[in-house]
Amino acid sequence: MASFTPTASVDDPRLALDDCGNVPPVRGGGGDDGEPWPGSPDYGTRLRRARLGLFVALIPVLMLFVSFTSAYVVRQGLPSLDVRTNQMVRDWIPVQLPILLLANTCILLLSTASMEFARRQTKREAVLSPAELLPRDLFGDERAMPWLALTIFLGISFLTGQWLAWRELATRGYYVSTSPSSSFIYLLTGAHAIHLMGGVLALFVAGGAALLRRPAPTRSILVDITSWYWHFMALLWVYILCLLEFAH
Amino acid sequence: MATHDFAATASHAHAAPQGFIRKYIFSLDHKVIGIQYYLLALTAVFVGMYLSLLMRIHLIWPTASLPLLGEIKPEAYLSLLTIHGTIMVFFVLTTAPQGGFGNYFLPIQIGAPDMAFPVLNMLSFWTTFLAFMVMLASFIVPGGAPLHGWTGYAPMSALQSSGPGEGLGADLWIISIALFCLGALMGALNFITTTLDMRAKGMSLMRMPLTVWAWFITAILGLLAFGVLLSAGVLLLMDRNLGSSFFVPMGTISGQLTGHKGGSPLLWQHLFWFFGHPEVYIAILPAMGLASQLLSVFSRKPIFGYKAMVYAMLSIGFLGFMVWGHHMFMSGMSPYSAFTFSVLTMAIGVPSAIKTFNWLGTLLRGRIRFQSPMLFAIGFVSLFVSGGISGPFLAQPLLDIQLHDTWFVPAHFHLIMGVASIFGIFAATYYWFPKITGRMMNEGMARWHFFISLIGTYAIFMPMHYLGMAGHPRRYSQLTEVAYLHRLIPLQTFMTYAAFITIAGQFIFLFNLIWSLKYGAKAADNPWEATTLEWTTATPPPHDNFGGHTPVVHNGPYEYSVPGAPRDFVMQTDPEVAATH
Secondary structure, eight states: OEEEEOOOOOOOOOOOOOGGGGGGHHHHHHSSSSSSOOOOOOOOHHHHOOOHHHHHHHHHHHHHHHHHHHHHHHHOOOEEETTTTTTTEEOOOOOOTTTTTHHHHHHHHHHHHHHHEEEHHHHHHHSSSSSTSSSOOOOTTTHHHHHHHHHHHHHHHHHHHHHHHHHHHTTTTOOOOOOOOHHHHHHHHHHHHHHHHHHHHHHHHHHHHHHHTTHHHHHHHHHHHHHHHHHHHHHHHHHHHHHHOOOO | OOOOEEEOOOOOSSOOOOOOOOIISSSSOOOHHHHHHHHHHHHHHHHHHHHHHHHHHHHHHOOOOOOTTTEOOOHHEEEHHOOOOOOOIIIIIIIIIIIIIIIIHHHHHHHHOSSOHHHHHHHHHHHHHHHHHHHHTTTTTTOOOOOSTTTTTGGGGGGGGGSSSHHHHHHHOOOOOOEEEEEEHHHHHHHHHHHHHOOOBOOOGGGGGGHHHHHHHHHHHHHHHHHHHHHHHHHHHHHHHOOOOOSSOOOOOOTTESSSSSOOOOHHHHHHHHHHHHHHHHHHHHHHHHHHHHHHHTTTTTOHHHHEEEEEEHHHHHHHHOOOOGGGGTTTHHHHHHHHHHHHHTTHHHHHHHHHHHHHHHHOOOOOOOOOOHHHHHHHHHHHHHHHHTTTHHHHHHHHHTTTTTTTTHHIIIIIIHHHHHHHHHHHHHHHHHHSSBOOOOHHHHHHHHHHHHHHHHHHHHHHHHHTTTBBBBTTOOOOGGGGGGHHHHHHHHHHHHHHHHHHHHHHHHHHHHHHHHHHHHHOTTTOOSGGGGSSSSOOOOSSSSSTTTOOOOOOOBBBBBTTTTTSSEEEEEEEEHHHO
């Protein structure tokens, strides 16, 4: 029969290779999908866990685009068989990218700046807010809200710009099925746009949390992980643009 | 009397849910989600076995008319082959060991009250469930299920006109795989974050049970591999529905130009196998971790070479991403590339051998208890060696060219990836059933189940090697039409009867599982006298796993027969023995 000794005094782990196993779970144990609860981990632990989750989640996104890149590079250098002439031909014809993509890039880079301002503002409020005592704090999120709204506006502008760029490509006669290079342009920009839409959705959720007066730490964590995601998306876009423009 | 060290502060993420829907359907509790995954895999494995039985019947009696189904046409045989392979690989071998047992026991074994992101965990299961439903739906749409095999090779899979089943059925197959990838990625995210950030005090990395290491490494493999499969699926869907040409070269079908140009079928193979080979380890690693755990528990000895086991699993995971080309020796790759892939493939034999010898070292001079979990763990080692030994043969490009499209390859991967992993699932079921339900499974039925499964498995899959060496091609649905295969039909017939008996044996397991829920003997708190954290808590574990406490870990996971200890095992939470030893 087991008997439980309610004590937290312990020896040092003999084989510990890291600090993580030494963190008392009374401070950090417990799942976290956003809302605090009685006995929930503190703000720092929740933030660390959410960031870790986000960085882990970015790995498959990265692998997705690494995979697309690999297909893009391989396809460019691949001669293919023309069954009509029975000869191997190189049929990769580069497509000139719409100049609008440069303007879209500027918009997205601007949005990362506004996103960063929003992140820092909400973090400051979370640290200052007595959230542990007053879950529905009274400080509101007024100073971060304009930055969040601006980021949402710029994000939607970017997506609209991408749609206009696709329209321009279509006007010039380049559709998904027109040529291998046009297929890849639609694939890479489209996959990026879908991921960015996820970011815009997260921004709306963060904005909604502020409007609904969720606790400041919760809002801060939402904005923090959305901002890291947003920065990643901006970086990814610059990479995609360089790939499409320069990797020939 | 064991003394457990627990911290007294409650710290669970959410209150215990009330109401049937929140408690059992859309539950956030990792234990309920683990059971949901297990039941999904159990359903899937019986569907998969049924499909395999239909295939075996068709091979021997190709014109037989089956009740409700009628005569199985050759194209239907290929559909059965495709869905059997896909269901078994994704919804059984990936789902049960990782999603099922990993979900249930990883948080408990590291002393956490739940997964890091319970909502994501629930979404992960329901996405997988939806994927399974979509996969089954491919049978009932016009044209039926696809014919292209579980590997989905282009251009067949990329052209809707390439055969019956390659229309809507193939689209559903791809969508199902894509959904599965999303579910698996959500699960992997949870496993990694939970393991890194939610371990109990004292649970350093090198005190984690090898089961936890295996689930953790498997999650990393999944995180890297499923994104690539998802990308391949997106490209395939675009080729099929938007007219792009990623995988389809210019060519003709029935004298008509396809409208595609410039794609490369080999590109699909590269992307698929970059996922596909790590998938083998995604299926087998959890079983390796479990076998290590059980061999130690039931030999009453510490696992032989704990650190070596950890590094071997890490090496297997790392090398697993570098060997995908050995599936493509037939594709006309450069001999230099083939040589590189060949050497790297054989290099995996080194960590695999380390593991095998360590398992044998653990058994050596142990006080072995031949209870049902141990029988299946030993069966796993046997199947792993039997299936693995043919790996170096297939890693030789010249031999592989001879053997690749024969039955030799199904013999190899069924033994090592399929049945070995399933023995791991059985071992886990018998081992953890008392913890999950509070009752023991019937030992007599378990032994019948073990011997029928082990002998039946070898009876089915060992002859496949001989078929392969005799030049019997894979995927042929009608053997009677090929003269040189006539002499091999008796062997096929023997395998079919063996399959009937083996599958019948699985109903013993199913009956035992259901019967023991109600009539099984009451389980003690720690019926196997094991040391890991799940055996320190109530049976079944409470909603927050440790009843408002959090364990504090003082010892490694395999402290058996410790000199000077009052018993032959020392719990991980026992501070008294840690102080004296």
